[in-house]
Amino acid sequence: MKYIIGIGGVTNGGKTTLTNRLIKALPNCCVVHQDDFYKPQDQIEVGEDGFKQWDALGSLDMDAMVSTVHAWIEEPRKFARSHGVNVRPNAKDPVPEEIHILVIEGFLLYNYKPLTDLFNKRYYLTVPYDECKRRRSTRHYPIPDPPGLFDGHVWPMYLKYRKEMETHGVDAVYLDGLKSRDELYNQVFEEIQNMLLNCS
Numbered sequence: 001m002k003y004i005i006g007i008g009g010v011t012n013g014g015k016t017t018l019t020n021r022l023i024k025a026l027p028n029c030c031v032v033h034q035d036d037f038y039k040p041q042d043q044i045e046v047g048e049d050g051f052k053q054w055d056a057l058g059s060l061d062m063d064a065m066v067s068t069v070h071a072w073i074e075e076p077r078k079f080a081r082s083h084g085v086n087v088r089p090n091a092k093d094p095v096p097e098e099i100h101i102l103v104i105e106g107f108l109l110y111n112y113k114p115l116t117d118l119f120n121k122r123y124y125l126t127v128p129y130d131e132c133k134r135r136r137s138t139r140h141y142p143i144p145d146p147p148g149l150f151d152g153h154v155w156p157m158y159l160k161y162r163k164e165m166e167t168h169g170v171d172a173v174y175l176d177g178l179k180s181r182d183e184l185y186n187q188v189f190e191e192i193q194n195m196l197l198n199c200s
Contacts, residue, residue, distance in 0.1 A: 001098070001099050001100070001196075001199065002073060002076055002099075002100045002101075002102070003099070003100070003101050003102070003120045003121070003192075003195070003196070003199075004069070004073075004101075004102045004104065004118050004119050004120050004121075005022070005101060005102070005103045005104070005119070005120065005121050005122075005123070005192060006103075006104050006105075006109045006110065006119045006121065006122040006123060006172075007019045007022070007103060007104070007105045007106075007109075007123050007125070007188075008105075008106060008107065008108070008109035008110055008122065008123065008124050008125070008172070009107065009123070009124045009125030009126055009175070009177070010107065010125060010126055010127055010132055010158050010162075010177065011055070011107055011132065011136060011154060011158065012127070012132055012135035012136050012139060013125035013126060013127050013132070013177040014125050014127075014177045014181065014184060015105050015106070015107070015125055016033075016105060017181055018123075018125070018181070018184055018185060018188060019031060019033075019103050019105040021181075021185045021189075022103055022185070022188065022189065022192070023103055025189060026101045026103070026189075026192065027088065027099050027101065028076070028080060028085065028087050028088065028098065028099060028100045028101060029085065029100075029101040029102070029103060030072060030076070030079055030080050030083050030085050030100075030101070030102050030103070031083075031102070031103045031104070031105065032065065032068055032069060032072070032102065032103075032104045032105070033105050033106065034060065034065065034104070034105065034106020034107065034108065034109065035106065037060050037061045037062070037064055037065040037068075038054070038059055038060060038061075039059055039060065039061055041143070044059050045058065047153070049152050049153050049156070050152070051146065051148075051149055051152055051153040053153070053157075054153075055107070055153060055154050055157035055158070056157055057108055057111055057112060057161070060108065062112045062114070062115060065115065066112075066114045066115050066118075069102065069104065069115065069118055072100075072102050073102075073118075076100035076102070077098075077100070080100070087100075099196060101192075104119070107158075108161055109122070110122060110124070110165045110170045110172060111161050111164055111165055116170060120195070121173070121191070121192065121195060122170065122171060122172040122173065123172065123173050123175055123188060124165075124172040124173065124174050124175065125175045125177045125184075126174060126175070126176065126177055127176075127177035127178060128178070129155060131177075131178065132155070132158075133150050133151075133155070136150055136154065137150075173191070175187070175188070
């Protein structure tokens with residue numbers, strides 16, 4: 001059985017931290033990080049806001065991302081081995097049926113229909129503006145944020161894409177990114193475990 005879990009939401013909301021804990025705890029679990037699909041810097045357009053559009057869907061090679069997910073769907077064992085994941089059968093079943101899980105992590109997972117439609121479960125982390133801005137200011141990126149980027153581009157793009165996602169009725173479980181890491185992990189892990197039990 002194959003399951004695809006999305007961990008999406010606002011920048012600096014705790015997506016990567018949660019994802020890293022899940023992939024260590026779930027059986028035969030692989031991960032795809034949306035950040036790995038940014039287009040080269042010279043292909044990122046400058047928008048009307050005067051900033052390179054890093055937080056816009058057009059900055060990502062979504063077709064390549066979807067192709068990567070399809071590669072996992074077609075051959076999860078091969079995908080796992082090529083990504084250093086040891087595949088093991090589910091020992092709790094009398095006749096073990098392999099469970100394979102793909103966690104996809106990123107900030108714009110639910111705004112591209114060919115990807116959105118692939119998820120079995122979608123999570124969406126949120127944090128308020130002030131906390132998001134504070135967290136963002138403490139992060140170090142390969143390309144540092146220019147002055148005014150958060151207010152002039154990052155936050156407006158987050159609001160735009162969240163509204164778009166909600167307008168399209170994307171079914172997602174909203175998570176409060178102000179909760180402790182343990183609370184978030186326990187909630188999501190328990191829900192995934194219940195989903196696996198109910199579907200097996």
